[in-house]
Every structure is written in C-alpha cells, then in structure tokens.
Amino acid sequence: MKKDDYQAMDFYDIAPALPLSRREFIKLLGGGIVILFAVGEPSLLEAQRQRGQPLPDDFNAFLRIGEDGRVSCFTGKIEMGQGVITSLAMMLADELEVPLDSVDMVMGDTDLCPWDAGTWGSMSTRFFGPPLRAAAAEARAVLIELGAEYLQTPPSELTVEAGVIYNKSQRQKKVSYSQLAKGKKITRRLEKEKVLEKPSDFTIVGTPVLRRDAVDKVTGKARFAGDLQEEGMLYARILRPPAHGAKLISADTSGAKTIEGARVIQDGDMIAVLHEDPELADQALKKIKAQWEKPEAIVDDKTIFDHLLKVAPPGDIVSEGGNLAEGEKASKTIIEKTYLNGYVAHATIETHTALAKVEGGKATIWASTQSPFGVKEEAASALGFQSKDVHVITPFVGGGFGGKGSSRQAVEAARLAKIAGRPIQVAWTRPEEFFYDTFRPAAVVKIKAGVTGLGAISLWDYGVYFAGERGSQHFYDIPHHRTMTYGSGWQGQPGSHPFGTGPWRAPANNTNTFARESQIDILAAAAEKDPLEFRLKNLKDTRMIRVLKAAAEKFGWTPAKAPSGRGHGIACGIDAGTYVAHMCEVEVDRKTGHVQVKRVVCAQDMGLSINPEGAKIQMEGCVTMGLGYALAEDIHFKGGEILDLNFDTYEIPRFSWLPQIETVLIDDRNAAPQGGGEPAIICMGGVIANAIFDAIGGRVFQLPMTPERVKQAMG
Amino acid sequence: MNKTIRFKLNGKTKSLEIDRDRILLWVLRTDFKLTGTKFGCGEGFCGACTVLVDNEPVRSCQFPVANIDEKEVITIEGLAGNGKLHPLQAAFVEHDALQCGFCTSGMILTAYGLLLKNPNPSRKDIIKGMDENLCRCGAHTRIIQAIQRAAQNMRGGSKR
Numbered sequence: 001m002k003k004d005d006y007q008a009m010d011f012y013d014i015a016p017a018l019p020l021s022r023r024e025f026i027k028l029l030g031g032g033i034v035i036l037f038a039v040g041e042p043s044l045l046e047a048q049r050q051r052g053q054p055l056p057d058d059f060n061a062f063l064r065i066g067e068d069g070r071v072s073c074f075t076g077k078i079e080m081g082q083g084v085i086t087s088l089a090m091m092l093a094d095e096l097e098v099p100l101d102s103v104d105m106v107m108g109d110t111d112l113c114p115w116d117a118g119t120w121g122s123m124s125t126r127f128f129g130p131p132l133r134a135a136a137a138e139a140r141a142v143l144i145e146l147g148a149e150y151l152q153t154p155p156s157e158l159t160v161e162a163g164v165i166y167n168k169s170q171r172q173k174k175v176s177y178s179q180l181a182k183g184k185k186i187t188r189r190l191e192k193e194k195v196l197e198k199p200s201d202f203t204i205v206g207t208p209v210l211r212r213d214a215v216d217k218v219t220g221k222a223r224f225a226g227d228l229q230e231e232g233m234l235y236a237r238i239l240r241p242p243a244h245g246a247k248l249i250s251a252d253t254s255g256a257k258t259i260e261g262a263r264v265i266q267d268g269d270m271i272a273v274l275h276e277d278p279e280l281a282d283q284a285l286k287k288i289k290a291q292w293e294k295p296e297a298i299v300d301d302k303t304i305f306d307h308l309l310k311v312a313p314p315g316d317i318v319s320e321g322g323n324l325a326e327g328e329k330a331s332k333t334i335i336e337k338t339y340l341n342g343y344v345a346h347a348t349i350e351t352h353t354a355l356a357k358v359e360g361g362k363a364t365i366w367a368s369t370q371s372p373f374g375v376k377e378e379a380a381s382a383l384g385f386q387s388k389d390v391h392v393i394t395p396f397v398g399g400g401f402g403g404k405g406s407s408r409q410a411v412e413a414a415r416l417a418k419i420a421g422r423p424i425q426v427a428w429t430r431p432e433e434f435f436y437d438t439f440r441p442a443a444v445v446k447i448k449a450g451v452t453g454l455g456a457i458s459l460w461d462y463g464v465y466f467a468g469e470r471g472s473q474h475f476y477d478i479p480h481h482r483t484m485t486y487g488s489g490w491q492g493q494p495g496s497h498p499f500g501t502g503p504w505r506a507p508a509n510n511t512n513t514f515a516r517e518s519q520i521d522i523l524a525a526a527a528e529k530d531p532l533e534f535r536l537k538n539l540k541d542t543r544m545i546r547v548l549k550a551a552a553e554k555f556g557w558t559p560a561k562a563p564s565g566r567g568h569g570i571a572c573g574i575d576a577g578t579y580v581a582h583m584c585e586v587e588v589d590r591k592t593g594h595v596q597v598k599r600v601v602c603a604q605d606m607g608l609s610i611n612p613e614g615a616k617i618q619m620e621g622c623v624t625m626g627l628g629y630a631l632a633e634d635i636h637f638k639g640g641e642i643l644d645l646n647f648d649t650y651e652i653p654r655f656s657w658l659p660q661i662e663t664v665l666i667d668d669r670n671a672a673p674q675g676g677g678e679p680a681i682i683c684m685g686g687v688i689a690n691a692i693f694d695a696i697g698g699r700v701f702q703l704p705m706t707p708e709r710v711k712q713a714m715g
Numbered sequence: 716m717n718k719t720i721r722f723k724l725n726g727k728t729k730s731l732e733i734d735r736d737r738i739l740l741w742v743l744r745t746d747f748k749l750t751g752t753k754f755g756c757g758e759g760f761c762g763a764c765t766v767l768v769d770n771e772p773v774r775s776c777q778f779p780v781a782n783i784d785e786k787e788v789i790t791i792e793g794l795a796g797n798g799k800l801h802p803l804q805a806a807f808v809e810h811d812a813l814q815c816g817f818c819t820s821g822m823i824l825t826a827y828g829l830l831l832k833n834p835n836p837s838r839k840d841i842i843k844g845m846d847e848n849l850c851r852c853g854a855h856t857r858i859i860q861a862i863q864r865a866a867q868n869m870r871g872g873s874k875r
Contacts, residue, residue, distance in 0.1 A: 211808075215804075349815070349850070351754075399814075620857070653855070655859070
C-alpha cells in the first residue's frame, strides 16, 4: 500500500468522534459501489462494537468499486511477507472479473479498515476468502443489474470481461464498470452467501501470480515503519534492564545531557534519550550510568525442563477414546519417551519499529505489527486516550512469524511522542529484539505408546507441557488413546517462563509434530516395519494417506527398516486445516555430529490453492526456516538474562544449509482453501530426527539437534 | 571531527561536511533519506545494510563515512537505470526471490558485488558469496535461482 493511494481516497483524514451511522459512513466513502460484509463469526462484530470502532458495526470488511473503475478492498489484515496482498486481490479480481492490476488492497489502517483481531494462524485466506468472494459476487451482480439497464439488455444476455460488460451477441454494445460506477452512490450489505463462481471458471485464482509488492521491494521504494520520517522527528533509545525482572536502583543521566541536542525523558519506569540523530541518541544512552538489582537466577536453558515439569498445573484432556488399560494389554511392545525443545526466537530481520505522532489529543502510530487494532487499544490505554483518538497505520512489515503480535515498541513510541511533543521513532536494536522477543516456549512432551505383534498402534498416551494444544491430537487409527495438555497456551502462567513467550510460526505444532512423528518411527522400528508402510497401515484418514503417497512418489521412497544407513526420514502432520507430508535425506558427519540436510520433499494438501506460486514460496520458506529450530536455534539464558543477543551466537539458516527443496501441491479445486503460511514448517523437526536415526541408528530427543546432541545419540 | 568529504552516490557527485566517525548506514538513511538500505543487526552479521563502495559490498552499519571519501557508493536506489530494473532486480521479481523484502536490498547488492567479480558463478560460488547474508522468510532457494538468471542476462549484455 503506497502512501499516495490514501490520498486518492477522499476520507483520509477522518477520525470521527463517535461511531458513524451507516449513512454517515457511506457519505464519507464518496461515489461508487460499496459492498459491506462480515467476516467470520458474529462474535467478531461484537468485539468490534466493544472496541469503539469508528465504523458502523454491522460489517467488518468492505470493498468499493470507485468511479474510476478501481476496486479497493479494505481489511485489517497486514502484509508481512506471507503474500496475502496478492492472494486476496486475486480472489477479488476473479470474482469481479476485473484485471488484477485494477485492485488495491488497503491493509492494516485502523481508521480506514474495519476491526480485525490480527494477522496470524494462517487465517487470512481461509476465513477472509469466502466472504470476500461472496462480496465480490454481490458487487458483480449490482454491476450486471446496472449494465442491463444501461444497455437495455436482460442480464442473462450479458457477459463480463476485464471490467467491461458486453452484450453476448452484439459485442459493440458494452459498458465498463467505471462508467457504471460514475456518479452512483450504491451501498449493499451482503446478507447471504451468493452463488459463487465454480472453481473451473477461475481465470486468475489457481494460476501462478508473482508478488504484487515485488518491484517496490527490489528498488528500495517499499516503506517499512523505520523508513518513515516525519518533520521534527526524534530517534529514541531506551534504557533496558540487564535481565528480565531486574529492578532499577538508580540512574545518573547527567552524562547523556552532555551530548548536544540530547533530551532525556523519564516516565515512570522508562528512561529514554531522544535525539534527531540516531547515532547521537545511541551515544547519549551509553552515557547513562544505571544500577540494577538482578533477581537470583533460578533456571537456565539446561534446568528449564525439570522446572517446567515441576510447576506444571493439572492437565486438560484434549481428546480421548477407548481405554488406556485395555491398550496396554493389547500391546506387545510399550515404549515411553520424553521429548524436549528449548526457546526459539522469531528473529525477523526487521526489528520491532514504530513511529508515533501525538497532536491535539490524537495519536497516529505507524508500526511494524501483526495486530494494528491491538496496538490501537494498548496505545490508547497507555496514553490515557480514547481508542477512537488513536490511528494505527501498518506499512510493510519485515517478517512476523507470530513475534509482532506483541508491539511494545509502538506503545513506547506513543508515550515518548506525547511527552516530547515531537514525532518519535523507536526502532529496537538487535539485542533489544532478542531481549523482548516473545519466544516460542520451551516445552516437554511425554508419550507412552504401544504396538501389537501385527504392527498396529494399540496405545497412545500423550501429554504436552507448555507448548500448547495446536497439533497435539494424533490422526492415526488408534483404539485406545488420550491426549493431555499441561500449562495451556504459549504464554504459560506466571512463574513458568523467566521471560515473555508467545506464538511462533505454527505455534505448538512444531513441538507436537516432532514428538509424535519421532515416536511413530520408534514404534515402526519396534514393529520392524518401513516407516512409510507403518504409517499407511495405521491411518484411515484418506487426505493424510494421499499426501503421504504424493510425497513418497516425488521422493522415490523405497521401503526399508530404519536404520537403513541411507539417512532417509519421513514425517506428516496437520496444521491450519492443511495436510503436509515431508521426506528428507540427511548426511551426518560422524566425527563432528554436523547434520547436512541434502534434500527435502514437501507435499501439501491445502484444498483450493488460491495462488499456487505463493503457496510454494511459503512451503519453501517453511522448510528453510524449519532447518533452524530443528538443528540450531536455541535461546541460552541464565534466569531472566538472555545470553544470545545477536546473530553471532544465535544461528539462523543460511544459504550453505540449504537442501534441494521439492514441493508438491495437491490442488483440490473443489475443497475450501486452507492455511498456507505455516503448515510446511511443522514436520521439519520430526523428518530430520527420523532421517538422523535412519543414518546413524541413534535418536535425538531434544530440539535443536545440535552436533553435540547428535554425537551423543551415536553413543 | 568535522571534515569535508567528496564522493559519488548513485552516480552523482556529493560533497558533505560531516563528522568523520559517523556511520555510513545512518548517513544514507537520515541525511540522504535513502531508506532502501536497512538496519538489521547493527553488528555486521546479517547483511541487510549492504551497499557497494567502489563495487565492493560493505556492511554500511560498520562503515565509517570517512572511508567513502573519493569513492563511489551504490545503494539499492541507484541500481535501476532510466526507469529500467537492473537485471538482478528483474530476476528477483521474476523468481519471486523475496517475501517480506527486508533483506532484499542487501541480498541484491551483495549479489551484484559477486557478479562483478565472477560473472559466471556456479551454484556453489553463489552459496559461498551469499552465505553471510541472512533471510528469515526462507527465500534462499529462489534468491540463488534469481542470481543465476541475472548472471546469464548480464553476460548476454544487458548490464543496466
């Protein structure tokens, strides 16, 4: 979304005092044809109502065909690299039958766009897509109606191509959408689902389309939050504690004031230095002498797992069936294992950044965030403003992966801007980013599972501690099973984690899939079966069987009992409604324990794939990013002190780690579209663990599978 | 200590009276408003801030501005000529070699430096040359393809 596009709309500067009536809102929109619609559950509309959203409250998204024929879609979703700026536009263009380049996406602007909970959970396409298509179909119906009148032709005789309505038999009789929209003020509320175009009629959806934001991103024109500069803007640097939980005893800021032009601000617990030159702000901060009292470190990255088990609350049953005692009796072999994973950082290349301006009792905040409406509320509460007086704009976001749902930096910028009376930029340094990141939580999974003499899984007793529920339920055909979660969610409860934790790309599912798929391979080995054959034998879910077979075909899987010495691995799972199966080949250096992943095949069934090229890019991205948590990423800490503060010690995947990646998309054009930004990452721990076992005959039970742990597994 | 330095920035001669200790990244972003060059880690580990100084890729977050005196600096904004994308930029678009786009400027300029030295790099050469540039979205596979394609096109004569 370029800034200029806002100006073309005649309601840029509107910050209404009260929620608008429908009529007032429509007046503000100006001419054209507007379709209002609701996305998701009615509860979302209720949430919007409670949040004092300035728009009327019976819809939460809308699209407009302007008098110039351009189509705009207004949504609170944001673009952070996952490509919805392209896929949502494609759906809209197809349903309306307009060229893709005539569609503008207006995203993540809290004054222009209806309330949205946030962009995560691979939900944009899944839950936004169907109502967006229905709204577009409604708009098309309105235009056909107008066209029929204009051309004096019954609607059944009309056809649309590229935004122009033609008389089917006399093509010279035609009228464009822009001609029809001119001078009109038509608003419709989408009341019921329209009959949608059949998938086979799609001309844009399902075809590979390149990213719409690519040219701006390769020329340096794309604006991220840190690239925006307001008149009079100051750069802020904020004094940070050496550890989470540390208390400030004293701070001598006199040194900072010796830097010409530096302003020191103290507001409650926050001490900040402001300067019009970012380097001088930094120098001034370094001159502050602060004394902190650090709390005693109770846990570190080695003892955290015992700690978590100790503080775990009673579990909740996620699902169960049959009888575990019966399952034990039916089992020939019973195997109990514990799986661990450490804390993992989001480590987006763009750090948390925001620019805030407070003027005349109103705040405008440009933030790198996955949750513009969340920022609006948090900032309003910190400033003592009403929520309607806070306007959040989301420029391009330089990666999120769950980490930018938390937007502390935006609140810091807003607080400082209010006090200083100048626009303020807060851009976290890399150490700040590591310190305040909401890490993927450390977690423990305990599994007790059994297999019969015939190789059927007969028992599955599964407990996951502190990762969360997503992906914890197995999908195998097991008569006696129970799945429990302890310490729900990603945040845990007070006293569990020594610092902030939160959702991380496909939250909980990376932990759960690593544990489950490792255990399945152990059972396969106990049953002396090929891991693929063993899975297929224990599955009834036809989608999972199909996706496993698709991966096997592409990989050229040949059956063998593990460990075969070949270094081949397999894993599968379900995330955000999407089925994935991975196969890989690894090479293990027996001297160093270093694992090189040579090849990964990833098959994915995501229902109808809106932008197959976009989906494949996400799959490749997941596989590449997943190498990190599988092999290297692990936050080292001592109590609340974070020891990894930059990329020298915190290693993320590099070019030299890259396997050959092959993707297979099972395109089910008649099935609803499912999530695509996360699923393909969930198998990376499991598939590599299983391949390592196949290579060396030893198993690693803890993520990441560092060279030391691999060497240990070799015995 | 202030001193006047003279240099070429994206083809244009500039002269600046400036504290010689200032860091190139911030001079580009604040004094020249060339915000295509990104801050990523501040310690030279990630490569998001890469620019070319006399055709050599450097980490501008570690580079004192004094060192550009009498030299030529190229940033991402200076790569496209006459409204036409540079073959590397075109190849990045064509191969979808980016997602969030934050590492992209640094990737393209590092690749440019690589191709100036080695116009016909093998896949191995590209991996080696790009290994110190980090991408979190996982666009690596396509970045390699884009560099290979750009190398072909540049050898074919369409340098700019």
